[in-house]
Ligand code: B12
């Protein structure tokens with residue numbers, strides 16, 4: 001028997017080996033703010049109904065991004081019909097599209113969820129129900145009152161961010177995720193997980209809904225970050241961490257303060273990191289500071305080799321040359337780069353795509369530790385790109401949200417093709433050509449780096465061995481599957 005069950009249903013057939021940190025933060029906030037500990041997290045794509053039912057919840061909360069929205073609709077309907085308990089819905093999708101709240105869901109939580117959920121749970125524990133008159137007093141909600149969709153006043157962000165305790169690792173059952181994986185986006189399989197050190201981003205890229213979701217950017221203190229990492233290393237023997245910030249701080253003083261905090265806690269050098277930066281923010285002092293902290297790889301959204309398309313996507317503050325310079329600098333100082341590209345942006349021509357292919361070639365030539373990932377420009381709800389596509393009638397009336405998933409064969413489906421210059425079939429060929437170009441060099445890099453320790457580990461673990469074969473096929477370009485991209 002559980003009180004609140006928080007559910008992250010996976011898209012069918014797509015695995016997700018990272019903990020749903022958002023749900024861990026919600027659980028921690030309820031524990032600290034309300035003394036409420038009766039929370040369970042269900043994070044799976046298989047037998048989700050059975051898993052929820054066996055917990056006998058008193059209230060259920062779903063998290064939905066766009067790609068798993070259909071699963072969330074079906075499951076939440078089932079919970080309401082079969083279990084007859086209140087149902088809440090939060091996450092990026094409902095935040096961007098509050099009007100998509102289904103009638104059977106009691107309330108949708110817009111944006112940051114901690115304080116809003118705490119207030120909802122206080123009401124629920126007191127009255128055992130969530131009815132429109134009481135919901136109207138809670139900020140940050142969308143709910144149905146009869147035939148009227150009501151939105152309450154926006155919820156102000158929690159400041160300072162350290163007021164939110166670290167995610168509840170026990171509720172998340174963190175041990176489940178600590179299997180060797182390529183969390184550092186290198187060829188190594190290490191025991192790893194994700195953390196978050198900030199919320200928001202000061203930039204406004206047209207395809208990203210992060211700034212709309214979080215408002216102004218907020219950072220956890222260096223002390224808090226170091227302590228969270230130390231717990232993961234000491235208690236859970238974590239070796240690799242993906243810092244899932246939208247954009248990791250480019251403030252060199254903050255990076256150094258985190259490094260000092262790790263040193264004071266005796267964990268500096270015991271854990272390595274992979275994180276996202278923006279090319280125009282990369283400089284030598286920052287890379288050296290990141291290296292000292294233990295960063296082995298950075299991710300850069302270079303997006304396009306065409307200056308014109310890059311300007312459209314990211315605004316005028318970052319150039320193609322900034323990207324080249326950032327990768328060269330990082331490589332010279334011993335850091336590999338995971339570079340992300342987008343194909344199919346509005347106005348993009350075949351010539352623009354050729355320029356992107358040329359940049360990919362250059363980056364792969366710079367170092368075998370560089371890795372290029374190719375994605376198809378997809379308009380996400382809540383972004384300027386979505387508005388662009390909607391205004392031009394490029395978004396179908398009946399949206400198949402599953403197309404927002406990880407599988408590029410789905411995401412290159414014509415439904416969300418926002419480029420009106422290149423005919424779709426030709427575009428699809430160009431995408432395949434570019435995937436192949438980006439992946440072909442990876443096999444060489446893997447073979448060059450393949451160590452005996454790595455092979456021995458693989459032999460002991462059949463699933464790991466299978467994954468390596470899968471990678472091999474993928475890098476040969478035989479199986480066109482892109483790596484996850486957030
Ligand atoms: C880490 C990450 C991943 C990881 C891990 C996902 C995971 N298990 O959490 C990986 C790499 C697997 C991933 C994959 C994808 N991701 Co991703 N990811 C992120 C990232 C960077 C951080 C997620 C996170 O932990 N956020 C921090 C927590 C605090 O925020 P949160 O989860 O939203 O939760 C808060 C609120 O939303 C709310 N809330 C959320 N759920 C609920 C539920 C209830 C009941 C309540 C009350 C409140 C509530 O309260 C929480 C606390 O404040 C976000 C960007 C971002 N900053 O959120 C993108 C993001 C969620 N990803 C995104 C996308 C598009 C994807 C992919 C579809 C990419 C792709 N094309 O392949 C895939 C889909 C996942 C899948 N399995 O197929 C988009 C989603 C946009 C959308 N409308 O769908 C985001 C927002 C980034 C962006 N581009 O704008 N992702």
Ligand code: SF4
Pocket residue numbers: 201202203204205208209210211246247278301
């Ligand atoms: S894509 Fe990255 S840099 Fe651009 S707004 Fe989003 S988080 Fe910020």
